[in-house]
Amino acid sequence: MNKLWIVMLHTYKMRIRTKAFLLTTFASLLLILGLTNMQSILSIFDGEEENKQVAVLDESGRFYEPLKQQVENTSDNIDLIQADQNAPEAEERVLDGEYDGLLVLEKNEKGLPEGVLKTAGVPEANWINNIENNLQQTKVMIATQELGIDPAELTTLYEPVPFQKESLQEGAKTEEELNQARSIVYVLLFVIYFAVLFYGSMIATEVATEKSSRVMEILISSVSPVKQMFGKIFGIALLGLTQFFLIFLVGFLSLEYSPSPEKESTQSMTDFSSLIQIDQLPISTVVYAIIFFLLGFLLYATLLAMLGSLVNKVEEANQVITPVILIIVVAFMGAMSGLATPEAGFVAVMSYIPFFTPMIMFLRVGMLSIPIWEVLLGILILVVTIGIFAVIAAKVYRGGVLMYGNASSLKNFKKAIQLTKK
Amino acid sequence: MSLHIEKVTKKFGAFTAVDNVSFQIPDHQIFGLLGANGAGKTTTFRMVIGLLTPTAGRIMWDNKPLSQKDSHLIGYLPEERGLYPSLKVSDQLLYLGRLKGMKKAEILPQMKEWLERFKVPEFENKKVEELSKGNQQKIQFIAAVLHRPKILILDEPFSGLDPVNVEMLKEAVLELKKEGTTIVFSSHRMEHVEELCEHLCILHKGRPVVHGSLKEVKRSFGKKNVTVHAEFDLSYLKDIPGVLKYKPVTEGVHLQVENEEVSQKIFESITSKGFVRKFELEEPSLNDIFIEKVGASYE
Numbered sequence: 001m002n003k004l005w006i007v008m009l010h011t012y013k014m015r016i017r018t019k020a021f022l023l024t025t026f027a028s029l030l031l032i033l034g035l036t037n038m039q040s041i042l043s044i045f046d047g048e049e050e051n052k053q054v055a056v057l058d059e060s061g062r063f064y065e066p067l068k069q070q071v072e073n074t075s076d077n078i079d080l081i082q083a084d085q086n087a088p089e090a091e092e093r094v095l096d097g098e099y100d101g102l103l104v105l106e107k108n109e110k111g112l113p114e115g116v117l118k119t120a121g122v123p124e125a126n127w128i129n130n131i132e133n134n135l136q137q138t139k140v141m142i143a144t145q146e147l148g149i150d151p152a153e154l155t156t157l158y159e160p161v162p163f164q165k166e167s168l169q170e171g172a173k174t175e176e177e178l179n180q181a182r183s184i185v186y187v188l189l190f191v192i193y194f195a196v197l198f199y200g201s202m203i204a205t206e207v208a209t210e211k212s213s214r215v216m217e218i219l220i221s222s223v224s225p226v227k228q229m230f231g232k233i234f235g236i237a238l239l240g241l242t243q244f245f246l247i248f249l250v251g252f253l254s255l256e257y258s259p260s261p262e263k264e265s266t267q268s269m270t271d272f273s274s275l276i277q278i279d280q281l282p283i284s285t286v287v288y289a290i291i292f293f294l295l296g297f298l299l300y301a302t303l304l305a306m307l308g309s310l311v312n313k314v315e316e317a318n319q320v321i322t323p324v325i326l327i328i329v330v331a332f333m334g335a336m337s338g339l340a341t342p343e344a345g346f347v348a349v350m351s352y353i354p355f356f357t358p359m360i361m362f363l364r365v366g367m368l369s370i371p372i373w374e375v376l377l378g379i380l381i382l383v384v385t386i387g388i389f390a391v392i393a394a395k396v397y398r399g400g401v402l403m404y405g406n407a408s409s410l411k412n413f414k415k416a417i418q419l420t421k422k
Numbered sequence: 423m424s425l426h427i428e429k430v431t432k433k434f435g436a437f438t439a440v441d442n443v444s445f446q447i448p449d450h451q452i453f454g455l456l457g458a459n460g461a462g463k464t465t466t467f468r469m470v471i472g473l474l475t476p477t478a479g480r481i482m483w484d485n486k487p488l489s490q491k492d493s494h495l496i497g498y499l500p501e502e503r504g505l506y507p508s509l510k511v512s513d514q515l516l517y518l519g520r521l522k523g524m525k526k527a528e529i530l531p532q533m534k535e536w537l538e539r540f541k542v543p544e545f546e547n548k549k550v551e552e553l554s555k556g557n558q559q560k561i562q563f564i565a566a567v568l569h570r571p572k573i574l575i576l577d578e579p580f581s582g583l584d585p586v587n588v589e590m591l592k593e594a595v596l597e598l599k600k601e602g603t604t605i606v607f608s609s610h611r612m613e614h615v616e617e618l619c620e621h622l623c624i625l626h627k628g629r630p631v632v633h634g635s636l637k638e639v640k641r642s643f644g645k646k647n648v649t650v651h652a653e654f655d656l657s658y659l660k661d662i663p664g665v666l667k668y669k670p671v672t673e674g675v676h677l678q679v680e681n682e683e684v685s686q687k688i689f690e691s692i693t694s695k696g697f698v699r700k701f702e703l704e705e706p707s708l709n710d711i712f713i714e715k716v717g718a719s720y721e
Contacts, residue, residue, distance in 0.1 A: 010517050213505065213506060213507055214502045214504035215504045217498070217500040217504045218498065218518060218565060221473065221496065222494075222521035402473060402474075418434065419474070
């Protein structure tokens with residue numbers, strides 16, 4: 001068996017058994033199950049929630065009936081009750097919890113309603129906005145009646161104008177597609193970011209651990225450091241892919257077979273599971289996500305393995321990898337702001353800088369229809385950079401693993417390269 | 423089949439760690455590489471293993487240069503314990519054995535045999551961190567010899583072991599030698615070197631200061647040790663020309679003399695004085711040679 005293969009399998013087997021791996025996998029699976037079944041979970045809570053009891057104190061006596069009518073038509077979770085007490089008494093009952101709120105309606109000089117809603121807690125909730133909207137409607141109704149306008153004419157007036165956006169460029173995404181793409185890219189960007197961060201630092205710690213336990217000396221007497229380094233990197237990459245595969249599989253199955261209560265209901269766009277619909281997920285985006293994860297991981301892993309080989313203790317590993325982590329964070333921030341403006345100039349520029357390519361080129365390819373040569377150019381630059389770093393990292397690694405001393409990184413870096421020379 | 427180190431020099435920048443070292447080790451032999459801390463022993467070992475490239479000179483096995491590809495020929499026991507602390511002994515040895523090109527089916531019986539031999543078969547399923555330092559050393563030794571290497575490099579193999587374990591390990595080393603393994607080992611403990619090695623080399627600041635077979639080294643050193651136990655006062659002996667060191671002990675004196683002739687003069691002188699219970703002429707110990715050769719350069 002090839003030694004690279006042995007190191008890779010060993011790294012994979014050792015890591016997959018660890019509690020940390022099992023825990024993070026389990027936690028992410030739970031999260032995915034939760035997110036994909038958000039509707040069912042939310043509906044459990046919704047079902048148990050009681051209707052809001054709102055007492056209405058209508059001094060004019062003209063607004064209560066139309067408002068109650070309006071509320072009954074639009075919101076089934078609010079019950080309006082005519083208050084038969086005076087204001088202080090009713091307020092007392094709100095504080096006691098008997099009512100969820102007290103709505104005081106007054107007539108202004110134009111004969112139109114004005115409302116004050118008093119609640120026990122912070123007056124910020126959906127049902128409160130609901131009441132406000134309903135009151136608005138009621139006001140419009142009363143006002144039009146007084147002006148003598150036909151309600152049918154009014155409907156025409158308020159009808160939204162048909163307005164569609166189309167791009168002349170071939171293959172450009174429609175607004176709706178862009179939104180869909182944005183949410184998919186958003187989620188996958190997060191996945192790439194966390195994966196590179198998580199597995200990248202795992203590499204650095206792994207190398208530092210082997211060095212501090214001095215098992216490294218035995219290993220490098222059997223395997224060349226380069227094979228050892230790449231065996232390790234590939235082993236961890238395999239570990240990451242395993243975790244992804246599990247997450248995608250569970251997510252997919254959960255979406256396919258989850259007893260979603262009302263499939264026909266067009267939920268609001270804030271609902272996560274309606275954003276990510278597996279059957280609408282473009283295969284190419286997923287393939288690009290995997291490619292860019294692997295390339296991004298390779299780039300950062302070689303860097304981090306090199307840095308890990310320069311320190312003596314696991315604790316020191318965290319220090320030296322910080323600059324690299326910062327670059328990943330910058331890439332992520334760039335990607336996040338690029339989500340809003342994928343066509344901006346800085347996004348295009350960043351997508352060719354190898355440190356940022358994995359996230360930003362993925363963002364562009366996922367959201368825009370950029371020519372394939374741009375993607376390939378980005379990947380090519382990235383691959384060449386990985387190659388260059390791999391050569392340097394292999395050199396430093398060879399020397400670094402033999403060095404035990406103070407970790408002042410830059411000096412060590414030179415020393416490590418010197419060690420590999422004749 | 424022998425290991426040749428030919429005029430090997432290793433420089434780290436301006437610092438010369440190993441300076442023009444040559445020696446040859448035939449198989450069926452144990453070679454001792456001695457030296458104070460920082461003398462260049464570990465650097466020499468690392469060059470043999472292929473971790474470092476010599477600045478000048480060659481390292482040959484069977485008249486061919488050694489390279490990383492020959493790693494299965496070499497077994498290495500480093501000075502510091504190097505094992506995965508949280509890995510079971512069996513997993514550990516399986517991994518290290520595989521890296522040396524062995525198959526699982528070959529490793530398991532070998533491993534069991536060695537564990538039995540060191541009287542620790544129950545360690546198979548224990549984690550290394552649960553073992554004592556001496557027992558970890560046994561596992562480390564097994565890791566170095568599991569693949570039946572042609573060349574075995576032992577860097578301070580006996581440090582931190584109790585006498586029983588030292589004996590056990592020594593026996594194993596001697597048996598491997600009988601089977602034809604070429605063994606290089608380094609130690610600070612001169613009595614181990616005297617007991618095991620046919621040939622030796624003392625390094626000082628990267629330079630070989632003594633080199634040859636144990637007998638030659640001792641003979642060419644010239645100086646001898648004399649022990650005299652007698653009933654009368656022996657303190658006048660220190661004034662005899664040729665006596666280099668004088669050390670009174672309870673029953674008499676220990677002397678170091680320049681050569682055998684001086685010891686004869688001493689013998690003649692004391693027999694005329696009275697009853698001598700003991701007169702002994704000894705070869706110098708390696709310890710004396712080491713201190714003299716390495717210590718002298720500090721003066």
